[in-house]
Amino acid sequence: xxxxxxxxxxxxxxxxxxxxLALRLVEQGAQVTVVDPxxxxxxxxxxxxxxxxxxxxxxxxxxxxxGHFASAxxxxxxxFNLAGEVSHIHSMEFPERDLLINTVAQLRFLxxxxxxxxxxxxxxxxxxxxxxxxxxxxxxxxxxxxxxxFNGVHKYxxxxxHLMLSRSGQLDAVVLRLTNVYGxxxxxxxxxxxxxxxxxxxxxxxxxxxxxxxxxQLRDPVFVDDAVExxxxxxxxxALQERTLNVGGPEALSLLEIAQTCARAAGGLSVETRPFPxxxxxxxxxxxxxxxxxxxxxxxxxxxxxxxxxxxxxLAFYRARLRHYLDPENPQADCSLPEHKGVQRRLxxxxx
Amino acid sequence: xxxxxxxxxxxxxxxxxxxxLALRLVEQGAQVTVVDPxxxxxxxxxxxxxxxxxxxxxxxxxxxxxGHFASAxxxxxxxFNLAGEVSHIHSMEFPERDLLINTVAQLRFLxxxxxxxxxxxxxxxxxxxxxxxxxxxxxxxxxxxxxxxFNGVHKYxxxxxHLMLSRSGQLDAVVLRLTNVYGxxxxxxxxxxxxxxxxxxxxxxxxxxxxxxxxxQLRDPVFVDDAVExxxxxxxxxALQERTLNVGGPEALSLLEIAQTCARAAGGLSVETRPFPxxxxxxxxxxxxxxxxxxxxxxxxxxxxxxxxxxxxxLAFYRARLRHYLDPENPQADCSLPEHKGVQRRLxxxxx
Numbered sequence: 001x002x003x004x005x006x007x008x009x010x011x012x013x014x015x016x017x018x019x020x021l022a023l024r025l026v027e028q029g030a031q032v033t034v035v036d037p038x039x040x041x042x043x044x045x046x047x048x049x050x051x052x053x054x055x056x057x058x059x060x061x062x063x064x065x066x067g068h069f070a071s072a073x074x075x076x077x078x079x080f081n082l083a084g085e086v087s088h089i090h091s092m093e094f095p096e097r098d099l100l101i102n103t104v105a106q107l108r109f110l111x112x113x114x115x116x117x118x119x120x121x122x123x124x125x126x127x128x129x130x131x132x133x134x135x136x137x138x139x140x141x142x143x144x145x146x147x148x149x150f151n152g153v154h155k156y157x158x159x160x161x162h163l164m165l166s167r168s169g170q171l172d173a174v175v176l177r178l179t180n181v182y183g184x185x186x187x188x189x190x191x192x193x194x195x196x197x198x199x200x201x202x203x204x205x206x207x208x209x210x211x212x213x214x215x216x217q218l219r220d221p222v223f224v225d226d227a228v229e230x231x232x233x234x235x236x237x238x239a240l241q242e243r244t245l246n247v248g249g250p251e252a253l254s255l256l257e258i259a260q261t262c263a264r265a266a267g268g269l270s271v272e273t274r275p276f277p278x279x280x281x282x283x284x285x286x287x288x289x290x291x292x293x294x295x296x297x298x299x300x301x302x303x304x305x306x307x308x309x310x311x312x313x314x315l316a317f318y319r320a321r322l323r324h325y326l327d328p329e330n331p332q333a334d335c336s337l338p339e340h341k342g343v344q345r346r347l348x349x350x351x352x
Numbered sequence: 353x354x355x356x357x358x359x360x361x362x363x364x365x366x367x368x369x370x371x372x373l374a375l376r377l378v379e380q381g382a383q384v385t386v387v388d389p390x391x392x393x394x395x396x397x398x399x400x401x402x403x404x405x406x407x408x409x410x411x412x413x414x415x416x417x418x419g420h421f422a423s424a425x426x427x428x429x430x431x432f433n434l435a436g437e438v439s440h441i442h443s444m445e446f447p448e449r450d451l452l453i454n455t456v457a458q459l460r461f462l463x464x465x466x467x468x469x470x471x472x473x474x475x476x477x478x479x480x481x482x483x484x485x486x487x488x489x490x491x492x493x494x495x496x497x498x499x500x501x502f503n504g505v506h507k508y509x510x511x512x513x514h515l516m517l518s519r520s521g522q523l524d525a526v527v528l529r530l531t532n533v534y535g536x537x538x539x540x541x542x543x544x545x546x547x548x549x550x551x552x553x554x555x556x557x558x559x560x561x562x563x564x565x566x567x568x569q570l571r572d573p574v575f576v577d578d579a580v581e582x583x584x585x586x587x588x589x590x591a592l593q594e595r596t597l598n599v600g601g602p603e604a605l606s607l608l609e610i611a612q613t614c615a616r617a618a619g620g621l622s623v624e625t626r627p628f629p630x631x632x633x634x635x636x637x638x639x640x641x642x643x644x645x646x647x648x649x650x651x652x653x654x655x656x657x658x659x660x661x662x663x664x665x666x667l668a669f670y671r672a673r674l675r676h677y678l679d680p681e682n683p684q685a686d687c688s689l690p691e692h693k694g695v696q697r698r699l700x701x702x703x704x
Contacts (some may be wrong), residue, residue: 058428096456098455099455104448104456107447119565132519145497145512146515146516146519147516148519148520150513152512152516153512154509156509156512157509160504161505164498164500164501164502167500168500168634282520331512
């Protein structure tokens, strides 16, 4: 399947991975509609799609209001479902906010999809966070699901919605379980969006890097172009035997190696280790590395970009347009804690 | 540990299993507080605890309003957490109602437990429904979790809350995964509460029994006294290595055998098979039988009552007080669909 002239919907399409995906879909000639409410703190940024703004229909709504854009859902040949909140730390502080964004909204959205476009292919952006602390590495899709934070629980509930509705033929969904993704269009000004966002913010503002713990914990970052390729393949694949696929990077590196690579790319900055803050230690999963053999077999996908190369092109991207990602005057980049509390308040609903 | 003079809290304590548990706890000398909002359609019935009404504190609130009974949570030595909605069929028709009752309310409740009684033992009433269609029988706790309906997804999200908060030391929870439980105090007038409720309603009103499909599907019903014993043991056990324990019956019987046993106990009624209605076929899991070896090893529990005996004492119980369970004038027993829709409306909350 080619995406030429294919109507597609991208939820969370102004966010980090969603916007990169939307750009690639436009390049491939798809008719792209993105849905994104630009909720402060969730990483949506209109600048992310500035270069293709005229070719993309933008619906500024939360996916839980899907009834308001049912026609876009109805005509979509593929739905890329990336809307959500990714912060593990925030989920522990505001669990109900995380539940609303990652579970309640998905339930409402998927019910509209089932009603207006039964059987539609949906590619859902899941997370390796659902696995919790690895029992073995590299981690495959059969690893037990034992999330260590509310974000993992809520993302897994949405994951189950997709698969349950697919087992009964109401959807044709595939869940990609993403490890740490990095690259252009990541939000840099929002706290707690993962260590790679923090590292990038530090090196772009000339600060040294801090690594929590002894720095020996492994991660396998995946460059966003590779992640986008996995979404494109998953959206276009014919009948799927496997509906849960890990998406990981090409190398398992220690946090210290990752920090040192970032520091070198930035022309030499300090890297220091320091003890885990308590709230992070509680939800740290230790080392992680992905077994990508199932997605390789199923979709022919494997990660291409080595971390040192990916981080170079990422820095080049940001250096040319830093103000769109770090300017405190830019409201998209503003996500202080009081703002979060405001969101939390607005999201409150009546007691059962 | 003995329950004598022990303060305990039972959520869903006016419902089927919860009220049987509350009665046994009173017998054992515990200081029993039950929480139950008597939501129409969820099976709560004040008559269930009529014989011990004076010895039990009843809080008529939803668990999501736990802030209003924080003092009861604070003093509880054990919390038996049985509040919830059990209907698979209703969950498919009103998924958001099910999400609110089984997940949102649990999140709110557990946050209050963590705040006011950190580390408290919580025994959660989980369900074998989370497993979905069995890949092998009898089913142990390592079977993959692949729910076939919204109820299974939402109960599993609450299941994950309990375990996640226990891994981080904020609670000391154990999840009992119950198969079909039957016995006195089951609601008989509420539709879609499981085939055993339906069978009992039919034989108590002299109607013949209908079995969906060919009747060969296996089930292993567990008598409520046995289920209650599992809760008591789980609440009293010292440090737990295993936090997820299946609770099943002593015999795997075909639905036809179960129906015939019921019909015989009622003095001889007809049993017929008929094709599955579409909405039930979609979420039917086929045969099920529980592997109870883990709970036997962990708590020394095993089911005692054979089905033929359990159903005899169940019928004796209902015959003596049928009007409290079937009288259409009794509002506790009234749960028509419009009523459900009313609940659904009241539960609505502001869009995200």
